Amino acid sequence: MTSAVLAVDQGTSGTKALVVCPERGVLGTGFAAVRPRHLPGGRVEADPAELYDSVLDAGRRALAEAGEDVVALGLANQGETVLAWDPDTGRPLTDALVWHDRRATTVCAGLEAHAEELRQLTGLPLDAYFAAPKMAWIRRHLTGEGVVTTSDAWLVHRLTGAFATDAATAGRTQLLDLDRTDWSARALDLYGLAGERLPRVTDCAGPVGTTTAFGPEIPLTGLITDQQAALLAQRLTTPGGAKCTYGTGAFLLAPTGPAPRRSASGLAGCVAWRLGGRTDYCLDGQVYTAASAVDWLTGLGVLSGPADLDRVGAAVPDSGGVTFVPALAGLAAPWWRGDLRGSLTGLGLDTEAGHLVRALCEGLAAQVAELADAVAADLDTPLDALRVDGGLTRSALLLQTQADLLQRPVEVSEVPDATALGAAALARLGADPALALADVLPEAKPSAVYEPRITPDEAAARRASFREAVARLLDRTPV
Template sequence: MMKAVLAIDQGTTSTRALIVGQDGAIVARAQVELHQSYPRTGWVEHDPETIWRDVVATARQALSQATEAEIDVVAIGITNQRETFVVWDRETGRAVHPAIVWQDRRGAALCERLIGEGVETEVSARSGLLLDSYFSASKLAWLLDTVPGLRRDAEAGKLAFGTIDTYLLWRLTDGRVHATDPSNAARTLLFDIARMDWSDELCALFGISRAMLPRVMDNDALFGTVDAAVLGQALPITGMAGDQQAALVGQGCLKAGQVKITYGTGAFGLMHTGDTISRSRHRLLSTVAYRVGGQTCYALEGSIFVAGAGVQWLRDRLGIIASAAETETLARTIPDNGGVYLVPAFAGLGTPHWDSQARAVLCGMTLGTGAAHVARAMLEAVAYQSEELIDTMREDTGLCADLIRIDGGMAHNAWLCQFLADVLATPVRRPDNVESTALGAAFLAGTAAGIWPSLADTPSSSNRDAVFEPALAAAERARLIAGWRDAVARTRHRANVE
């Protein structure tokens, strides 16, 4: 029987379970969409119980398909939306509040106060991150200060904190294991990435009791075993990683200088920087790529807050498309953007601006502007933001990637892939299997379980991968980027005026 790994991929807008075979092919899958709640302006929440039920349901479906195909599933890998977190009662296992999602801004006031106190340099030195509500700590502090009795219970050791990987691990092991991995711990603003441990200083700064925090284990550790009653068979959990780091592994970016960008709800670019921490001069994030076999590798990361979420906005709020695939069709119906630019700062701007006050702007419209221009502007915005991100990485490291690896749902859009190559002036490689996040989780778990000898031996690329070569004239590329930068300036000016 072919051996395989169950990869649980719990994302911002969906929950998936995929069975990954020894050859890297996905041989079974199940998926459900995840509803997001917006109880107030700037707040974004998920229901933890829904996440848990969806994980169990999709995992059971995928395992059933594997059984019918006589595939031997030997381990589980978990990957998750980072920064999103849950707090739950250790005794009952019940969440005390909805999960607070990474897009949520309710920690912004605390971050602004701490920046005003001049502590961001120290925070960045320890965590590698910026003081921003994007990360978990400020929102966790908000929760403990807002819900009566929570801080008291946290300090008494009655409550557990965890990003989604930790919450799922707890539930899958019936409360026996409270643990996480370095790639998720490094996204909380509470973890010292040089010492590879929770920071007492950062915990004190945010008022977080270490009693709440999970144990940090290597990405390829034996985290625990799932009871047979939960998924229908007992399986070891031998790999965990945050979604972007999992995609780095899934794309085979295992050497310094290699870059991948994942286009999901947001878009996230990571450059592998080897076994040393690369400190950014331009507000990129220094983060843990993974820790395997006791050896830590680091990465520089840039974040684009809105990518696929902008396409959802076109569909659900504007109603100008019925499906994401229609954006490609619309973009091809017009010869150029007609001077229309959309800066999708619906939740602020990420790299390199890190401006939480910026808000979305659609500019350059005339009476001739139509749905196709707006849809194309949204796709172009993803490419322009990617150019800013890659350009910043080059300036910071001096490393110039000769190939950009991409994945995620938006990578299915061939028009966008070509426009990315044109704007980046660099070849863009799209894997035959764009499920790089799930593959990374599977590769970590599978190497630990003995399916592959090492990460370097995993089937991370295929001769069927598509490569998009730059074809845009340099002068036209410069003109388009200049128009984008003008639009961004308008966005930020509007935020500053308000």
């Protein structure tokens, strides 16, 4: 009898699906692109039908390649993307507001006096990045009909008919009481969402429903938001380590154990996962634009695509004095200034494409290093190493730059699709309660380790240049 599971990672720019067997590894893969629309004013939307179709397409491709049945389904999601929909028919009532959409900044401005109360309640800073401001914006400006939820609840309903979200995803709304891992009546009241019908908050592993959307009936037994799935796949389940996923954005998470943490360093305090009724927590820091910044350079003709990073960057020895703050969708943790725009400084007539590429890699790496420092400050202990995954980890230039600026080893996941592997682990765990968490996690052997090649003094100087560029943005941009 097969023990393979189907894992689906519904992401910002595409959906990846894997059929994973504990004995034989990845048996099948599938991918379907998603094309969010970037609109003026920092608005980012996606067609819900395209999200759902991408789940079906990627999942069916993976199953076809594997050529065998699966015993369970695990689903990872974008976390903070929201929409309104009809719970009777499943029909979307709005487009999906993607996680880095900024239109709900006005909602946050009206709640500024309650920012610290919300942070203490939910662990999250007040920012339009999270789901609740977008949900409130939809209710104020688009529709009062149906339900308004994160995208996972809609996908789960379309697949199974259930009305559910997992504790980790619910923790990305700013509506979840961080200590109780259930909806907070006070937070709902502050956002004007007190009368809303919200999905039940489930564990991340366990029966949710069944689906025939991929062909044979498959139980859905794993649910989680994408970054926590990757943290799990990296086998980072206890305090002391951190991972960074380099996808559309870059996201650094560090587990903190069974006690919730409110960050004093500008990070988000989150649910990592809830299993068997027990909640584990993590600290979370975000860089809004990583692969999307590479796409931006590609659109300008500097690159032909992400695979071109190392070739173009290798044409020059350094950034040539160019500093890039790639805040193309605003600055997230630890600054929380989503209103900021990016900057490129130090340009000259001798600036080449390679300088821009190296400056981008330095800007991304410097932001991640700031997040690592914030984790170390909150936990009062430095990180020993950073485990990394995601599509951009194929760039040796980026990862070497990361190791240099972090002054710590950077360990690369053997499989870049860590999010899907985390969803697969939860699906197995939910399908077989006799298993322990350690039984379902993939091996965490790194495919490569990047060690720092520059001195601490040089790393400090390069990071100081980046901080100065950020400070100039902060000084000249009104709050």
